[in-house]
Amino acid sequence: xxxxxxxxxxxxxxxxxxxxxxxxxxxxxxxxxxxxxxxxxxxxxxxxxxxxxxxxxxxxxxxxxxxxxxxxxxxxxxxxxxxxxxxxxxxxxxxxxxxxxxxxxxxxxxxxxxxxxxxxxxxxxxxxxxxxxxxxxxxxxxxxxxxxxxxxxxxxxxxxxxxxxxxxxxxxxxxxxxxxxxxxxxxxxxxxxxxxxxxxxxxxxxxxxxxxxxxxxxxxxxxxxxxxxxxxxxxxxxxxxxxxxxxxxxxxxxxxxxxxxxxxxxxxxxxxxxxxxxxxxxxxxxxxxxxxxxxxxxxxxxxxxxxxxxxxxxxxxxxxxxxxxxxxxxxxxxxxxxxxxxxxxxxxxxxxxxxxxxxxxxxxxxxxxxxxxxxxxxxxxxxxxxxxxxxxxxxxxxxxxxxxxxxxxxxxxxxxxxxxxxxxxxxxxxxxxxxxxx
Amino acid sequence: xxxxxxxxxxxxxxxxxxxxxxxxxxxxxxxxxxxxxxxxxxxxxxxxxxxxxxxxxxxxxxxxxxxxxxxxxxxxxxxxxxxxxxxxxxxxxxxxxxxxxxxxxxxxxxxxxxxxxxxxxxxxxxxxxxxxxxxxxxxxxxxxxxxxxxxxxxxxxxxxxxxxxxxxxxxxxxxxxxxxxxxxxxxxxxxxxxxxxxxxxxxxxxxxxxxxxxxxxxxxxxxxxxxxxxxxxxxxxxxxxxxxxxxxxxxxxxxxxxxxxxxxxxxxxxxxxxxxxxxxxxxxxxxxxxxxxxxxxxxxxxxxxxxxxxxxxxxxxxxxxxxxxxxxxxxxxxxxxxxxxxxxxxxxxxxxxxxxxxxxxxxxxxxxxxxxxxxxxxxxxxxxxxxxxxxxxxxxxxxxxxxxxxxxxxxxxxxxxxxxxxxxxxxxxxxxxxxxxx
Numbered sequence: 001x002x003x004x005x006x007x008x009x010x011x012x013x014x015x016x017x018x019x020x021x022x023x024x025x026x027x028x029x030x031x032x033x034x035x036x037x038x039x040x041x042x043x044x045x046x047x048x049x050x051x052x053x054x055x056x057x058x059x060x061x062x063x064x065x066x067x068x069x070x071x072x073x074x075x076x077x078x079x080x081x082x083x084x085x086x087x088x089x090x091x092x093x094x095x096x097x098x099x100x101x102x103x104x105x106x107x108x109x110x111x112x113x114x115x116x117x118x119x120x121x122x123x124x125x126x127x128x129x130x131x132x133x134x135x136x137x138x139x140x141x142x143x144x145x146x147x148x149x150x151x152x153x154x155x156x157x158x159x160x161x162x163x164x165x166x167x168x169x170x171x172x173x174x175x176x177x178x179x180x181x182x183x184x185x186x187x188x189x190x191x192x193x194x195x196x197x198x199x200x201x202x203x204x205x206x207x208x209x210x211x212x213x214x215x216x217x218x219x220x221x222x223x224x225x226x227x228x229x230x231x232x233x234x235x236x237x238x239x240x241x242x243x244x245x246x247x248x249x250x251x252x253x254x255x256x257x258x259x260x261x262x263x264x265x266x267x268x269x270x271x272x273x274x275x276x277x278x279x280x281x282x283x284x285x286x287x288x289x290x291x292x293x294x295x296x297x298x299x300x301x302x303x304x305x306x307x308x309x310x311x312x313x314x315x316x317x318x319x320x321x322x323x324x325x326x327x328x329x330x331x332x333x334x335x336x337x338x339x340x341x342x343x344x345x346x347x348x349x350x351x352x353x354x355x356x357x358x359x360x361x362x363x364x365x366x367x368x369x370x371x372x373x374x375x376x377x378x379x380x381x382x383x384x385x386x387x388x389x390x391x392x393x394x395x396x397x398x399x400x401x402x403x404x405x406x407x408x409x410x411x412x413x414x415x416x417x418x419x420x421x422x423x424x425x426x427x428x429x430x431x432x433x434x435x436x437x438x
Numbered sequence: 439x440x441x442x443x444x445x446x447x448x449x450x451x452x453x454x455x456x457x458x459x460x461x462x463x464x465x466x467x468x469x470x471x472x473x474x475x476x477x478x479x480x481x482x483x484x485x486x487x488x489x490x491x492x493x494x495x496x497x498x499x500x501x502x503x504x505x506x507x508x509x510x511x512x513x514x515x516x517x518x519x520x521x522x523x524x525x526x527x528x529x530x531x532x533x534x535x536x537x538x539x540x541x542x543x544x545x546x547x548x549x550x551x552x553x554x555x556x557x558x559x560x561x562x563x564x565x566x567x568x569x570x571x572x573x574x575x576x577x578x579x580x581x582x583x584x585x586x587x588x589x590x591x592x593x594x595x596x597x598x599x600x601x602x603x604x605x606x607x608x609x610x611x612x613x614x615x616x617x618x619x620x621x622x623x624x625x626x627x628x629x630x631x632x633x634x635x636x637x638x639x640x641x642x643x644x645x646x647x648x649x650x651x652x653x654x655x656x657x658x659x660x661x662x663x664x665x666x667x668x669x670x671x672x673x674x675x676x677x678x679x680x681x682x683x684x685x686x687x688x689x690x691x692x693x694x695x696x697x698x699x700x701x702x703x704x705x706x707x708x709x710x711x712x713x714x715x716x717x718x719x720x721x722x723x724x725x726x727x728x729x730x731x732x733x734x735x736x737x738x739x740x741x742x743x744x745x746x747x748x749x750x751x752x753x754x755x756x757x758x759x760x761x762x763x764x765x766x767x768x769x770x771x772x773x774x775x776x777x778x779x780x781x782x783x784x785x786x787x788x789x790x791x792x793x794x795x796x797x798x799x800x801x802x803x804x805x806x807x808x809x810x811x812x813x814x815x816x817x818x819x820x821x822x823x824x825x826x827x828x829x830x831x832x833x834x835x836x837x838x839x840x841x842x843x844x845x846x847x848x849x850x851x852x853x854x855x856x857x858x859x860x861x862x863x864x865x866x867x868x869x870x871x872x873x874x875x876x
Contacts, residue, residue, distance in 0.1 A: 063632075093627040097630050180855050182758070184856060185758055185760065186752075186754060188473075192534075200753065218853075218854065313749060315627050320623055322623065323760055402853060405854030416843030417618050
């Protein structure tokens with residue numbers, strides 16, 4: 001099922017599931033990649049659902065993704081209080097810790113299987129993005145080669161919304177809800193300043209795709225294209241300084257200010273990041289973050305005397321549980337539950353996907369897609385969702401994204417700030433000799 | 439009453455008020471300076487209270503501070519619906535518009551009085567910071583010289599919390615609630631990354647004082663000094679690169695990451711902005727707002743290979759109604775009401791102040807202070823509220839600031855984003871010839 005196919009909805013999980021074979025053993029669940037506001041909701045979904053199945057004996061969590069599994073750093077999630085598991089539903093970041101460790105060595109895979117065998121892990125759930133789904137696929141492949149019975153189900157997670165097959169990714173709705181809300185609030189501030197020479201620049205995440213920046217368009221009221229943000233810059237459209245400055249000037253003629261939202265990863269016509277940095281992360285991705293600063297200086301030098309304000313939302317945007325989407329949160333939880341149900345019913349080598357109902361009223365159910373169709377793949381932002389001006393989003397995008405930010409997660413406050421939970425994290429006794437990671 | 443004097447509470451407004459003389463006429467209220475999340479709550483307080491007094495005939499608002507008054511751009515606030523006035527209580531920014539126009543010319547003051555006379559303005563309420571209170575004082579002085587009966591009451595407003603006499607300023611509680619909440623959420627994200635080489639830098643407002651940066655310390659749980667943020671940089675403590683890098687290294691030895699919150703206006707031992715000097719190299723002009731970027735580069739160059747993340751909250755911090763303090767909001771409203779009551783009872787040339795109760799349980803009442811004691815004065819951050827390490831806040835600060843962020847303003851959402859109100863802004867007919875501003 002293509003991610004743009006709104007019609008033809010069916011519950012793949014029901015129609016394609018293999019003959020169920022009861023497999024007794026323990027669960028291991030881990031989290032990977034950049035945290036989100038709702039990745040812990042998926043964890044809560046796994047734990048809650050696991051309790052419903054007699055074939056599942058222990059519920060273990062791996063600390064810091066595959067890194068902790070390699071080190072045999074496991075915690076007993078069944079020992080956590082119900083309060084904590086419930087609190088995970090509104091707690092941002094990864095309660096189990098995360099990593100960006102990329103498995104390269106074959107001995108790493110051997111070690112993971114040893115850990116699984118030592119702890120009778122028969123169900124492995126990996127909550128993460130496309131790199132993580134690749135790791136999950138590799139682990140499963142090796143288990144099959146060795147004849148070790150293991151069911152592996154991936155659970156989607158990424159603010160980047162770039163996993164293929166699934167309609168959207170848990171984490172995305174919350175990040176764009178926070179950004180659209182912040183842009184809306186800022187627009188009132190700028191409007192109040194009553195100036196015709198204020199340019200405001202907001203830098204948001206998005207290394208390779210404009211999914212997150214596009215979400216800022218939800219700050220516009222329906223049928224009010226003149227509302228802020230006036231210019232949305234995405235990596236899909238090559239950045240052209242002259243055209244940009246012209247667009248800023250045109251906006252200032254019409255409005256009291258010009259609000260620009262830019263992806264961190266905007267590129268020039270040669271495909272080079274406008275704000276490239278020498279640093280690269282563990283996966284070899286270039287580390288960005290200077291696009292806003294670049295535009296700030298460009299406007300100042302091109303349009304002398306103009307007032308420029310910029311902000312860079314940074315990590316706040318993916319951690320902002322206090323302004324997260326209830327729809328996103330519910331779906332993240334649902335994905336965790338669905339993963340357990342799928343594995344217990346005999347599925348493996350799949351990732352849970354979200355399938356949008358074809359009816360006019362928004363609805364979403366889970367399905368499954370082969371891990372190999374997800375691993376290391378990226379879902380591009382549909383070109384025809386960007387208007388011809390290159391700086392605004394079409395009605396199709398609005399229709400796609402608007403339901404994802406509906407509903408407000410009720411975060412408890414204490415002493416005026418949000419209160420979150422932490423796992424007590426009772427360690428599972430190690431069975432193996434220490435292992436040198438990395 | 440000194441702002442640090444917690445004892446000796448009394449309601450000055452009751453004990454010092456002069457003989458009440460009923461003065462019939464119209465109200466003019468305006469907003470000035472940088473907007474906040476609660477400046478409209480003060481406006482709502484003025485309008486609501488004005489309706490209680492028969493001597494008040496019309497309730498006018500001046501658009502864009504004194505700029506609109508000069509242009510005779512007045513709106514009729516009594517015509518606004520009750521829904522809109524109620525909605526102002528959760529709407530950020532300045533519904534009347536604001537300005538940073540500083541009156542310099544004597545003809546400007548003449549013009550203002552002409553406008554007041556033309557519209558029978560007998561009560562003038564100016565919601566703003568110390569510049570605005572100076573303008574208010576000047577207008578009042580001229581009216582007295584000319585024998586025009588006018589009562590002028592200032593209403594405090596500033597996220598910077600730097601007005602003298604008043605215990606604190608409406609706007610401050612909300613900005614630090616948002617920052618402390620964001621820092622708390624980010625700290626969970628960083629903790630999850632499980633690295634010992636992550637330095638995270640958050641730049642907040644604060645050109646001349648560290649009031650706003652200090653508020654980030656509220657993210658720490660009680661008696662948990664090791665909680666993030668680990669380093670708070672304020673303009674009150676001269677920035678020393680070597681000491682800073684040492685502190686970062688020491689933090690990384692103890693914790694999984696080092697979170698730094700910096701005021702935009704930190705200065706070196708010579709008193710020069712650190713950001714100004716760094717920006718001057720590349721672009722040839724000094725500009726604030728780059729302290730975070732400066733520290734980012736400093737850490738990267740001083741500690742090779744370390745992972746640095748930075749964010750700059752910019753305008754979001756003063757506009758974030760969705761995470762604003764109910765205490766702050768209530769007090770802003772109270773200040774608006776108190777201003778009207780004071781003026782009606784015969785007071786003039788005063789600013790409403792907040793006086794903290796001396797009891798253990800937090801409470802606050804309004805009082806009045808002469809405008810001349812406020813105008814162009816700044817309240818410094820108390821030196822003894824900064825610990826000897828220069829990067830953390832004392833218990834006294836916690837005791838002072840913690841009550842100000844209590845309670846959460848319930849902002850209505852529609853379509854997943856906060857919904858705010860706008861004035862319909864029915865114009866009052868102009869009586870005078872046009873005037874050239876500025």
